[in-house]
Amino acid sequence: ITRWVNADCMVDNELSYNQLWDKSVLVADLLLRKGVERGERVMIAYNFGLEFLPGIFGCMMIGVIPCSVYPPNPTPGKAKHSYDQFRKQIEDAGATYALTSSAFKRTIQTASIMARQRVKIKWLASDTIKPRKDLMFEPNPDTASGTDIAFIQYSSGSTGVPKGIMISHRALVHNITATSEATTITEDPRTLAVTWMPQYHDYALIVFFMVPIYTRYSPSVAFSPIDFIRSPMLWADVIEKFEGTMTAAPNFAYGLLARRMKQANRTFAQDTTLLCADMAAEPIAPSTIEAMKEIGIPEQAISTSYGLAESCVYVASCTHTQIK
Structure with missing residues (x-):
């Protein structure tokens, strides 16, 4: 389904359908043993990586509602604000449990101390669950209906306090279908999506993780947003190395990539595999579109979109022929 790449453009982790199923079953079983009931909310608070996916799907398997949030940041000067926001989201969701990794659990505890x-x-650390034969979990295709809540995602907070948004299974499936059609994600076996965006943000969560899982024909390659900020050209490296056909990001990211590639006197190859370079999540500058062309992103690959968390993510988009 997806691979995780490090700052050296090497694969650090990968997740197949079988692995996702097995790990999600362990999470579901753990929650059942803890007495978590259908309809309860569980916070999903992981560091950047693929560990969050079994957490989300383990919840969904038993009708528990995962709440994907920005985890507390222990960095001096940011700990208090980020932990305060995390506390408010827990109160808003009414969650009793939170899923994370064992390593990041210690980081969050550090953030708690620094934030006082x-x-x-x-x-609950999902990466330390040991396989067992006496599972309480039993697969049940009737666990959820279309109107049931699939998960809760929080708005970015760009216009105010982040708000919890309840996404139903029906809305999610509809938006995944619309997104895959709009972003050239097709049944072509060469299709591959590349992202560095945070997995808890709706843009990355749905477009680069939910879409591949649901459609079954669009694997993705992801890496940390921290690695992107430190080395913007890593984005181009990953696209070229793994022959990515689709990517997406806010306006600032394409502008940053263009500046760094121009400084390095570098462009994408003429035979680049990139078929879709979508831009959304913030105001789009015409100068950025021109800069994208200058570094070799094909004009026909450039598209612009509008979305919001209240609509899952995708609302509308324009192809290169519609951009004026």
Whole structure:
């Protein structure tokens, strides 16, 4: 389904359908053993990587509602604000448990100390669950209906306090279908999506993780947004190395990539595999579109989109022939 790449453009982790199923089953079984019931909310608070996916789907398997959030940041100067926001989201969701990795659990505890705050939440590390034969979990295709809540995602907070948005299974499937059609994600076996965007943000969560899982024909390659900020050209490296056909990002990211590639006197190859370079999530500058062309992104690949968390993510888009 997806691979995770490090700052050296090497694959650090990967997740197949079988692995996602097996790990999600373990999460579902753990939650059942803890007494978490259908309809309860569980916070999904992982560091950048693929570990969050079994957390989300493990919840969905038993009708528990995962809440994907920006995890607390222990960085000096940011710990108090980020932990305060995390605390408010826990209170808003009414969650009792939070899923994370064992390593990141220690990071979050550090953030709690630095922020001088504590929250009433029970932490569960999904990467330390040991396989067992006496599973409480049993697959049930009737676990959810189209109108049931699939997960809760929080708005970016760009216009105010981040708000929890309840996404139904029906809305999610509809938006995944619309997104795949709009972004040239097709049944072509060469299709491959590349992203560095945070997995808890709706743009990355749905377009680069949910779409590949649901459609079954669009694998993705992802890497950390921190690695992108440190080395913007890593984005181009990953696209070229793995022959990515689709990518997406906000306006600032394409502008940053263009500046760094121009400084390095570098462009994408004439025979680049890139078929779709979508831009959304913030105001789009015509100068950025021109800069994208100058570094070799094919004009016919450039598209612009509008979306919002309240609509899952995707609302509308324009192809290169419609951009004026």
